[in-house]
Amino acid sequence: GQNIDQPTEMTATEGAIxxxxxxxxxxxxxxxxxxxxxxxxxxxxxxxxVLDGLEEKGRFSSFLSRSKxxxxxxxxxxxxxxxxxxxxxxxxxxxxxxxxxxxxxxSLAVNP
Amino acid sequence: xxxxxQWPATLVQxxxxxxxxxxxVEGTSNPNLYWYRQAAGRGLQLLFYSVGIGQISSEVPxxxxxxxxxxxxxxxxxxxxxxxxxxxxLCAWSDTSGSFGTQYFGPGTRLLVL
Numbered sequence: 001g002q003n004i005d006q007p008t009e010m011t012a013t014e015g016a017i018x019x020x021x022x023x024x025x026x027x028x029x030x031x032x033x034x035x036x037x038x039x040x041x042x043x044x045x046x047x048x049x050v051l052d053g054l055e056e057k058g059r060f061s062s063f064l065s066r067s068k069x070x071x072x073x074x075x076x077x078x079x080x081x082x083x084x085x086x087x088x089x090x091x092x093x094x095x096x097x098x099x100x101x102x103x104x105x106x107s108l109a110v111n112p
Numbered sequence: 113x114x115x116x117x118q119w120p121a122t123l124v125q126x127x128x129x130x131x132x133x134x135x136x137v138e139g140t141s142n143p144n145l146y147w148y149r150q151a152a153g154r155g156l157q158l159l160f161y162s163v164g165i166g167q168i169s170s171e172v173p174x175x176x177x178x179x180x181x182x183x184x185x186x187x188x189x190x191x192x193x194x195x196x197x198x199x200x201x202l203c204a205w206s207d208t209s210g211s212f213g214t215q216y217f218g219p220g221t222r223l224l225v226l
Contacts, residue, residue, distance in 0.1 A: 031213065042202055042217035043156070087156070091213050098144050098163065098206070100215060104155040 002026050004103035006088050011109045012078055020073045020086050020106045028093030033100065034062050034073045035087040043087055047073070075108075083110045114139035118203050118218035125225055131176075131190040133221050135203030138184065143205040145186040146215060147178055150200040162186060163208070198225045 004024045012018040024032070031050040035043035049055055049064035049071060061074040075082055085105040092099050115138045125131060137143055147159040158171045160178035168178050175194060179187045186203055200222050204215040 033214065040222075042220045045214055045216060048214060098161060098213065099158060100213075102156045102158075 002092075002101045004088055004090060004101060006086075006103040006106045008104070009107045009109070011111060012075075014078055014080060014110055014112050016078050017074065017076050018078060018108065020075070020088075020108065022071045022073070022088035022103060024069050024071075024088070024090050024101075024103075026069075026090050026092065026101055029066060029090060030093040031091040032062075032064055032071050033089045033091065034060075034071075035089065037085045037087060037105065039084070046086075078110050080110050080112065083108060114205070114216065116203060116205055116216060116218040118201075118221055120221060121219065122222045123224070125193050125223065127195055127225055128192050131188070131193055131197070131223070133188040133201055133203075133223075135186040135188075135218055136184055137205045140184070140205065140207065142183060142208055144208055144213075145180060146204040146206070147186065147188050148202040148204065150202060152199070156202070159188070193225045195225050198223055 006022050033048050034046040036046050037043040047062040049062050052064055052066055054061055054063045059076045064071045085107045087105045088103040089100040117136050144163055146161045148156045149159055150156050160168055160170055162168050162180045165180055176190050200220050202220045203218040206213050206215045
């Protein structure tokens with residue numbers, strides 16, 4: 001089956017660092033995406049990993065371990081505007097490589 | 113640069129009424145197009161995707177249908193809405209070459225069926 005697991009909710013303090021984990025069990029793998037979704041808005045693309053290791057993009061970094069079926073999104077120097085839901089998605093492979101398999105998202109609350 | 117439009121932004125419809133949501137993409141050719149629904153507090157559910165004009169793949173059997181009459185136009189329809197059709201409808205596009213299949217979303221349509 002296809003399954004992506006993320007924590008439902010997380011809380012962190014402004015200025016701190018938070019790590020949001022994502023584990024996946026999918027029949028195929030052709031990349032992992034992280035999206036940010038503010039309440040009432042559409043998801044926006046944050047990062048993409050297809051090879052093992054860390055991808056850094058400003059305050060946000062994303063890590064992938066394909067052998068462990070595991071990824072995390074690291075947010076540094078948290079700001080109030082980072083309060084949002086963070087969605088993990090895996091790109092399927094082969095004939096289904098146009099589709100993404102989505103997690104339910106992690107709702108992050110950043111407190112002052 | 114590419115932009116994606118959806119309208120209307122919000123819609124309140126009675127049960128049993130028809131539905132037509134439109135999505136258009138600018139600045140790219142032959143994109144893959146997607147319709148998603150996100151119910152309150154739930155994840156993204158893929159409803160339909162299209163790899164070209166007139167080519168529609170349905171992911172979930174339901175009373176909704178999709179059409180792609182032009183390369184950059186994607187329409188979601190229903191003949192008779194159900195209460196369970198309420199939700200946040202999102203259109204997305206992805207490039208068919210490069211970009212690793214990254215999907216970019218439109219602003220969404222919030223539908224309330226009463």
